[in-house]
Amino acid sequence: MSYQEIIYEVEDRVATITLNRPETLNAFTETMIQEWADALQRAQRDDNVWVVVVTGAGRGFCSGGNVKGFAYAAEQEAPPLHTQRNHMRYGVHQVPRAVAQLDKPYIAAVNGPAAGAGMDMASMADIRIASDRAKFVMSYINMGLVTGDGGAYYLPRIVGLSKAYELMWFGEPIDAYEALRIGYVSHVVPHEQFPQFVKDYARKLASKPPIAVQLIKRAVRKGLSTDLDNTLDFLEWAMLICRSTEDAKEGPRAWREKRPPVFTGR
Numbered sequence: 001m002s003y004q005e006i007i008y009e010v011e012d013r014v015a016t017i018t019l020n021r022p023e024t025l026n027a028f029t030e031t032m033i034q035e036w037a038d039a040l041q042r043a044q045r046d047d048n049v050w051v052v053v054v055t056g057a058g059r060g061f062c063s064g065g066n067v068k069g070f071a072y073a074a075e076q077e078a079p080p081l082h083t084q085r086n087h088m089r090y091g092v093h094q095v096p097r098a099v100a101q102l103d104k105p106y107i108a109a110v111n112g113p114a115a116g117a118g119m120d121m122a123s124m125a126d127i128r129i130a131s132d133r134a135k136f137v138m139s140y141i142n143m144g145l146v147t148g149d150g151g152a153y154y155l156p157r158i159v160g161l162s163k164a165y166e167l168m169w170f171g172e173p174i175d176a177y178e179a180l181r182i183g184y185v186s187h188v189v190p191h192e193q194f195p196q197f198v199k200d201y202a203r204k205l206a207s208k209p210p211i212a213v214q215l216i217k218r219a220v221r222k223g224l225s226t227d228l229d230n231t232l233d234f235l236e237w238a239m240l241i242c243r244s245t246e247d248a249k250e251g252p253r254a255w256r257e258k259r260p261p262v263f264t265g266r
Contacts, residue, residue, distance in 0.1 A: 001035070001038050001042075003035045003038075003039070004031055004035070005019070005020055005021055005029060005031050005032040005035055006018060006019055006020050006032060006035045006036055006039060007020050007057070008039045008042070010046070010048065010049055012203050012206060013048060013049060013050040013051065013203075013206040014049070014050070014051045014052075014053060014199075014202040014203060014206050015039070015042075015043040015046070015049040015051070015052045015053070016052075016053045016054075016055065016202075017036065017039045017040070017043075017052065017053070017054045017055075018054075018055055018056065018057050019032065019036070019054070019055070019056045019057060019061070019062055020057045021057070022056070022057040022058025022059070022060070023058075024063065025056075025058070025059070025060030025061075025062070025063035025112070025113055025115075025118075026056040026057065026058070026060050026061065026062045026063060026118070027062070027063045027064060027065065027118075028062065028064070028065060028092070028117070033092050033094055033095060034094065036054075036094075036095050036098075037094035037095050037097075037098040040052070040095070040098035040099060040101075040102055041098055041101070043102070043104065044098075044101060044102050044103070044104065047265065049104065050104060050105075050205075050206040050208075050210040050213070050265065051104060051105045051107065051202045051205050051206040052102065052104055052105065052106045052107070053106075053107045053108075053109050053198060053202050054106070054107070054108055054109065054121075054125065055108075055109035055110075055111055055198070056110075056111055056112060058112070059111070059112045059113075059133070060111070060112040060113045060114075060118075061108070061109075061110045061111055061112050061113060061114040061118055061122065061134065062114055062115075062117070062118030062121050062122070063113060063114075063115045063116070063118050064115050064116030064117035064118040064119075064120075064139070065092070065116065065117050092117065092148070092149050093149065095121065095124070095149070096120075096124055096149060096150040099124045099125075103214040103217050103218055104210070104213070104214060104217075105126050105127070105205055105213060105217065106124070106125045106126050106127075107125055107126065107127045107128075107129060107198070107201070107202060107205075108121070108122040108124075108125035108127070108128045108129070109129050109194070109198040110122055110128055110129065110130045110131065110134040110136075110176075110185070111131045111133070111134065111191075111194060112131065112133055112134055112135070113134070113135045113136075113137075114134065114135070114136050114137075115135075115136075115137050115139050115173075116137070116138065116139040116140055116143075117148060117149045119136050119137060119138055119151065120147060120148070120149035120150050120151040120154070121149065122136070123150065123151055123154035123155050123158060124150055124154055126217065127186050128179075128184065128185040128186060129185065129186060129187045129189065129194075129197070129198055129201065130176040130179060130180070130185040130187070130188050130189070131176065131188075131189060131190075131191045131194040132176050132177075132188055132189065132190050132191055132194075133176070133191045134175070134176040134179070134185075134188075135173050135174070135175055135176070136173065136174050136175075136176075136179050136184065137171065137172065137173035137174070138151060138155070138167045138168045138171055139171050140168070140171065141168060141169060141170070141171040142171045147168055151168065152164075152168070155167065155168065157224070158183065158184055159182050159183055159184050163182055176188045187201075207263065208263065209242075209245070209247035209248075209250075209251070209261075209263040209265070210263070210265045211241065211242060211245050211247065211265065212242050212245075212247065212248075215238040215241065215242060218234070218238070219231065219234055219235055219238055222234045245266060246264060246266045247261075247263045247264065247265065247266065250262065250263060250264070251263075
């Protein structure tokens, strides 16, 4: 699939998805959503991709949906509800569903504003790294709407229940340093150093044994959705798989030889 509204690049086992509508702060369209979901699925299928990064072109990460379109639609007569029942399922929800199938590390490199659904999209990532120019706002409430793209699921798991309510009910922006204070982002980086920091961070993560990394991600997700016994059963299975890999031999070998390990994903 060729892309019109995103850029997809793979280098050093890192796939980077760049949202590429800078003139709108990367507000998404139907085309962008389809391309974004396709790129996530492509990265999942590619054994040469060990880490996935999403970022925005220009000065914004993602400003969410088309607010002008919302304003116009609000003035029109709404079509019957039954005709809209799959509107989000086959639209914007393609991205969170693709993220849910991605067992590789997924990093949001938030280079600028992330608003409304744009903040939801950042919340779906496993790790968020912010430029010091980043801002975050759950702006749905200011439009009379609910968070539509997974924010109600992800945000409480990141910042806790009360803070998530506060962010969603008040709809007030926070800067990168407040996002760091509440645990929403893992790192805040001066904007001039931001691209190199993200690249180095992703490369470092991509140097780790990918089978173990992916099974850790699956185990954490399992632990969030089930009880201890089921999680332990999963971990026993995951440990057996890891022990069967060449990487599980390379790690101890490199430790004995006092050198950095070189993992191959086998």
